[in-house]
Amino acid sequence: MQILVMTDKLDFGGAEMYFCKLENFLQDPKINFYFAAGQGELYGKIKNKHRFYEMSRTNHIQNVMNLIKIVTAEKIDLIHANSLRMVLYSICVKKMTGINFKIVYTKHNVTILESKSQRVFTYLINKYVERVITVSDYEKNSLVEAGVKAKKIKTVYNGVDLNQFVFHRKAKEKFFNIGILARLSEEKNHELFIKIADQLRDKTEFMFYIAGDGPSKQKIINMIDFYKLSHKVKLVGAVQTPEEFIKGMNLLLLTSYREVFPMVILEAMAVGTNIISIDRGGINEAIIEKHTGFLIGSHSAEDFCRKILQMESDELIRNHHIENARRKVEDDFSLERMVKNTLREYWNC
Structure with a gap:
């Protein structure tokens, strides 16, 4: 053939x-x-x-x-x-x-x-x-x-190429890094990510990172300036090695208005990075609530913040999600x- x-x-x-x-x-x-x-x-x-x-x-x-x-x-x-x-x-x-x-x-x-x-x-x-x-x-x-x-x-x-996205158990560090890896465009809803960072601005150990490039870059920069979050939210630009960015995060957020089945979810599950995601498209076929991650039903900054604080404070939950997520990727993805x-x-x- x-x-x-x-x-x-x-x-x-x-x-x-x-x-x-x-x-x-x-x-x-x-x-x-x-x-x-x-x-x-x-x-x-x-x-x-x-x-x-x-x-x-x-x-x-x-x-x-x-x-x-x-x-x-x-x-x-x-x-x-x-x-x-x-x-x-x-x-x-x-x-x-x-x-x-x-x-x-x-x-x-x-x-x-x-x-x-x-x-x-x-x-x-x-x-x-x-x-x-x-x-x-x-x-x-x-x-x-x-x-x-x-x-x-x-x-x-x-x-997921499990030889590229290698499992990495994180050591306790000074900062708790929260990231988003997505095209800088309207449907990815970076505005919600920035609002979450604003509500958690008093948590000095939290740092927020935006990876990617796209047409909404200047709008995102303007939002960061508007909320006076330049010390808290960092743009890292397009990443050639997504596995390194994801591995460097303690928590990955997905805030999109619409999705079919984003690959970044599986990549985070593979490397051992916790996930909190909006429940859209087929995401819940990979993220099983309270088993491989947390799902949020609406674009609510408050709901995201509650789950972030719960995740950061409870090492047992983090490890439970990480281990189950890696196993699910190996079995199904x-x-x-x-x-x-x-x-x-x-x-x-």
């Missing part, structure tokens, strides 16, 4: 990191793998460059024509699309060539087409996509409710499990 795995671009992001994991670790003696993506910072992580095709980030017609050449020359049997755009490219190639390859679509987020015209989105998936891989059961159930045929959908959880289950879906098409 000849399989082409594609994604939009090689910037830092959930879908892009997922693509890189597949590129690095997919192996099957009966399958030849090829890969295609737009330019980006993650290009250095590509291992099989002799089987990698670079796509344009803006010229869609050129991309479709190049894909026709690849599909024809390599006799592709299946395309694994890691964005809806890649699905649309694949449909165009099928229409223009008449080649009956199969399409597998891993759905990482809510698409623009889906939010604007759910009927069109559902029609395209049901008609042209052989298999939809969702990264959480929450997303799977949402697709079924939208009208996508249930038999097409399979949840394959994203996997390992990279090896993700690759194995993805291969299974290829063969089941």
Whole structure:
């Protein structure tokens, strides 16, 4: 079998990191793998460059024509699309060539087409996509409710490389570090993170760290200045080694307005960093309340603060969550499990 795995671009992001994991670790003696993506910072992580095709980030017609050449020359049997755009490219190639390859679509987020015209989105998936891989059961159930045929959908959880995200037991230190690692954008709700820091400003042992980059950076800086928290809240910028940032935190917060299934949760569970998260999307499939972390039902700074104070004061709770979280990652969210289950879906098409 000849399989082409594609994604939009090689910037830092959930879908892009997922693509890189597949590129690095997919192996099957009966399958030849090829890969295609737009330019980006993650290009250095590509291992099989002799089987990698670079796509344009803006010229869609050129991309479709190049894909026709690849599909024809390599006799592709299946395309694994890691964005809806890649699905649309694949449909165009099928229409223009008449080649009956199969399409597998891993759905990482809510698409623009889906939010604007759910009927069109559902029609395209049901008609042209052989298999939809969702990264959480929450997303799977949402697709079924939208009208996508249930038999097409399979949840394959994203996997953590446990050799990269190594478990680290923290020593008692002077400061209790509380962090957030997310794109600096509106949906990640850094305003709530800063309000939490403001309410806990008198706890001198607490320090707050914001990792990431994005369009809301200046707004976040302005908020920190407004609350006079520059001594308490630090921006560390984009991080190339997320495992080091997460490992350096005693507690990781997730405050987003919406999520599907954020990878940073699994990474924190792997390295031994406690988590308090908003309960959105499929997060509760990894964070089991009072077992692997704490879940907050609403965007309430007061509720977050209560759980933070409880976590900081009770070492038994912290250790209980840490040990259970690491065990759950090993059992359910390992990279090896993700690759194995993805291969299974290829063969089941």
